[in-house]
Amino acid sequence: xxxxxxxxxxLDELKDLLIKEEKEKIQRIERRLDDPMVRAKEISQxxxxxxxxxxxxxxxxxxxxxxxxxxxxxxxxxxxxxxxxTAISPAxxxxxxxAITSTLMGxxxxxxxxxxxxxxxxxxxxxxxxxxxxxxxxxxxLLHTLVYRVEQIFLIHINTGIVLExxxxxxxxxxxxxxxxxxxxxxxxxxxxxxxxxxxxxxETLRMGSDRSIWIEHGEHxxxxxxxxxxxxxxxxxxxxxxxxxxxxxxxxxxxxxxGDTLPFSIFRKxxxxxxxxxxxxxxxxxxxxxxxxxxxxxLISVMWGVNVFKTRKSWHQYLLRLKNQKGLxxxxxxxxxxxxxxxxLRDPMVKDAQLLPGKxxxxxxxxxxxxxxxxxxxxxxxxxRANRFLKPPSTIKINLSGNIISxxxxxxQAWIEKFRKTAMTIPGIHGFNDKMxxxxxxxxxxxxxxxxxxxxxYFQSNSTKFIKGQEKIxxxxxxxxxxxxxxxxxxxxxxxxxxxxxxxxxxxxxxxRRLSLExxxxxxxxxxxxxxxPDFLTPIGIGNKIVLxxxxxxxxxxxxxxxxxxxxxxxxxxxxxx
Amino acid sequence: MIKKKICMLxxxxxxxxxxxxKYVHSIFSExxxxxxxxxxxxxxxxxxxxxxxxxxWDLYGEDEFQKVRASYLRGASGCIYVVDGTRxxxxxxxxxxxxxxxxxxxxxxxxxxxxxxxxxxxxxxDMSLLEGLQQKGVFVVKTSAKTGEExxxxxQELVKEMLCK
Numbered sequence: 029x030x031x032x033x034x035x036x037x038x039l040d041e042l043k044d045l046l047i048k049e050e051k052e053k054i055q056r057i058e059r060r061l062d063d064p065m066v067r068a069k070e071i072s073q074x075x076x077x078x079x080x081x082x083x084x085x086x087x088x089x090x091x092x093x094x095x096x097x098x099x100x101x102x103x104x105x106x107x108x109x110x111x112x113x114t115a116i117s118p119a120x121x122x123x124x125x126x127a128i129t130s131t132l133m134g135x136x137x138x139x140x141x142x143x144x145x146x147x148x149x150x151x152x153x154x155x156x157x158x159x160x161x162x163x164x165x166x167x168x169x170l171l172h173t174l175v176y177r178v179e180q181i182f183l184i185h186i187n188t189g190i191v192l193e194x195x196x197x198x199x200x201x202x203x204x205x206x207x208x209x210x211x212x213x214x215x216x217x218x219x220x221x222x223x224x225x226x227x228x229x230x231x232e233t234l235r236m237g238s239d240r241s242i243w244i245e246h247g248e249h250x251x252x253x254x255x256x257x258x259x260x261x262x263x264x265x266x267x268x269x270x271x272x273x274x275x276x277x278x279x280x281x282x283x284x285x286x287x288g289d290t291l292p293f294s295i296f297r298k299x300x301x302x303x304x305x306x307x308x309x310x311x312x313x314x315x316x317x318x319x320x321x322x323x324x325x326x327x328l329i330s331v332m333w334g335v336n337v338f339k340t341r342k343s344w345h346q347y348l349l350r351l352k353n354q355k356g357l358x359x360x361x362x363x364x365x366x367x368x369x370x371x372x373x374l375r376d377p378m379v380k381d382a383q384l385l386p387g388k389x390x391x392x393x394x395x396x397x398x399x400x401x402x403x404x405x406x407x408x409x410x411x412x413x414r415a416n417r418f419l420k421p422p423s424t425i426k427i428n429l430s431g432n433i434i435s436x437x438x439x440x441x442q443a444w445i446e447k448f449r450k451t452a453m454t455i456p457g458i459h460g461f462n463d464k465m466x467x468x469x470x471x472x473x474x475x476x477x478x479x480x481x482x483x484x485x486x487y488f489q490s491n492s493t494k495f496i497k498g499q500e501k502i503x504x505x506x507x508x509x510x511x512x513x514x515x516x517x518x519x520x521x522x523x524x525x526x527x528x529x530x531x532x533x534x535x536x537x538x539x540x541x542r543r544l545s546l547e548x549x550x551x552x553x554x555x556x557x558x559x560x561x562x563p564d565f566l567t568p569i570g571i572g573n574k575i576v577l578x579x580x581x582x583x584x585x586x587x588x589x590x591x592x593x594x595x596x597x598x599x600x601x602x603x604x605x606x607x
Numbered sequence: 608m609i610k611k612k613i614c615m616l617x618x619x620x621x622x623x624x625x626x627x628x629k630y631v632h633s634i635f636s637e638x639x640x641x642x643x644x645x646x647x648x649x650x651x652x653x654x655x656x657x658x659x660x661x662x663x664w665d666l667y668g669e670d671e672f673q674k675v676r677a678s679y680l681r682g683a684s685g686c687i688y689v690v691d692g693t694r695x696x697x698x699x700x701x702x703x704x705x706x707x708x709x710x711x712x713x714x715x716x717x718x719x720x721x722x723x724x725x726x727x728x729x730x731x732x733d734m735s736l737l738e739g740l741q742q743k744g745v746f747v748v749k750t751s752a753k754t755g756e757e758x759x760x761x762x763q764e765l766v767k768e769m770l771c772k
Contacts, residue, residue: 188612206610206647206662214647
């Protein structure tokens with residue numbers, strides 16, 4: 029017995045020696061496992077890492093925790109709603125704002141749609157169609173411009189027919205989704221029952237009319253039913269299929285164990301809303317020919333009117349500039365009143381009407397009224413014009429203006445020369461005149477006649493008062509000259525005195541010769557009077573042989589001294605001087 | 608929000624539709640009954656802890672011409688069997704229907720609504736029979752489309768049972 033005890037003790041000692049360390053470790057582990065506080069402490073340290081690893085490996089932790097969290101939130105809300113309200117209020121505000129913005133954007137989009145089509149001919153047609161069909165105008169617009177639009181999407185639990193989530197596009201009015209979803213499920217069951225379909229056969233499309241259909245995508249536990257107007261692309265179906273797969277992947281267990289609580293499926297609301305696709309026809313904005321014509325006509329009229337206005341304004345400015353530059357005019361103001369131009373200013377009467385009125389082709393349309401006050405322009409051009417008008421110079425006279433001095437150059441009759449002298453200074457703008465370059469035509473003629481008369485000689489027979497042959501013609505010529513002189517002297521206002529000088533040859537006594545010469549002079553005097561020449565400016569004198577006309581070298585030479593000559597004197601009426 | 612599908616079954620002309628008409632919301636016309644064989648209605652039931660939307664599949668009456676489509680029962684969380692108190696045969700039909708439901712979707716919470724309580728003096732169904740059912744745990748409620756008060760109670764009871772399950 030004692031041997032056994034010894035053996036036993038020996039075995040224990042041997043054990044202690046061999047596994048003492050391990051034994052102690054096991055004892056420590058047992059203590060840890062038995063003590064809930066230690067265990068809790070250890071788990072709390074490793075739990076966050078465990079959850080992270082679990083999420084990376086795609087575990088079901090979120091699904092498992094969901095009921096717990098739901099329940100916790102419920103209890104929290106029930107006991108102290110304020111805590112939750114405070115916690116979610118920062119997220120709630122932006123969320124509400126976003127929802128309102130989204131709704132408003134939808135309304136604006138819809139409004140834009142209607143407005144875009146309200147004012148075209150097409151729009152009027154559609155409005156009429158809406159009136160006829162008793163539909164809203166916006167609906168008709170949508171019908172014509174739509175390629176397709178997903179109006180509603182139902183996420184339905186297949187087994188129960190209960191709608192898990194339901195989204196509706198903007199302005200669509202939908203029926204109670206629970207009832208619609210239920211009936212949709214019922215109808216599918218009805219069809220499948222009625223037509224004994226094969227397992228797995230499902231209704232994929234329900235079509236109503238020509239433009240509305242319901243596309244149904246079936247998953248293991250849930251289906252997506254999309255109510256679509258128009259003709260959607262097949263890609264959309266693939267998109268719904270992928271969405272359904274995503275839903276099953278994320279919430280497969282929840283779907284499988286669905287107990288009527290739809291809240292967990294609200295996480296898919298946003299994804300479902302993304303499926304509410306909308307595509308419009310790209311409307312080619314064709315302008316109707318009538319509108320185009322009207323537009324072109326209005327445009328052309330506007331252009332023509334614009335060009336006309338521009339031209340008129342340009343013409344007006346050019347015309348006004350012309351008037352302002354016109355000598356003899358001072359434009360004080362120019363303005364447009366009631367479509368008519370009015371010009372106020374001063375006008376020299378010398379300016380002709382033709383110079384004022386719009387004359388050029390471009391100025392024809394200018395309707396203008398003048399309000400001129402007369403004035404006298406002192407422009408040299410006008411002074412000269414005015415001088416010409418007053419003086420009326422003959423064509424042989426040219427009038428010049430130098431400063432304020434007027435000068436005349438050329439030939440003129442005595443009468444004009446006198447007029448020039450008298451009136452030149454009375455013309456406005458003239459302070460003096462120069463008449464030195466005027467040749468007096470009448471005086472020249474008088475001088476020529478005088479010169480001609482002075483050269484006339486009438487020859488007599490020896491010791492007689494009878495002419496020698498051929499003197500009658502010379503006498504006649506002398507009469508004409510004297511008559512001319514008589515006429516010219518009154519024009520030039522000069523008195524002419526003609527001495528009829530009788531000559532004799534040297535033969536005979538001085539007394540006889542003086543008498544004979546006087547008788548010869550008197551004979552001519554009488555002949556002149558007889559010819560109508562007034563006697564007042566003729567004076568017959570006999571000078572005998574005192575003035576020798578020719579040297580008497582021969583008898584023949586004596587004849588040249590038996591003669592009558594004429595000596596003419598000018599007597600200035602003003603000065604009385606005789607020349 | 609909790610949503611539960613329930614089916615309402617009963618023999619032809621037991622007054623199922625009239626029974627709930629005042630309390631439910633529906634968008635479909637009566638003709639669905641005779642065409643598709645079901646009408647879908649909805650009612651919100653308030654209990655102590657929850658508000659529950661009951662989606663009622665009002666199935667067309669079981670008669671010699673038309674049988675209840677089993678597929679419509681799928682996913683139902685509860686049933687209301689409606690019996691016409693003045694026609695004894697409708698109770699038998701209801702019990703048959705219950706068997707059919709149990710066979711199809713398994714045992715589900717249910718209540719037995721014995722309709723036309725306002726004509727109780729003309730009833731063919733013995734009260735003792737109903738009491739016997741109640742003792743077996745069947746919730747029996749006497750209802751009338753005219754009085755209606757018990758109908759609400761029936762819904763609430765069913766919801767309670769469904770949520771307890």
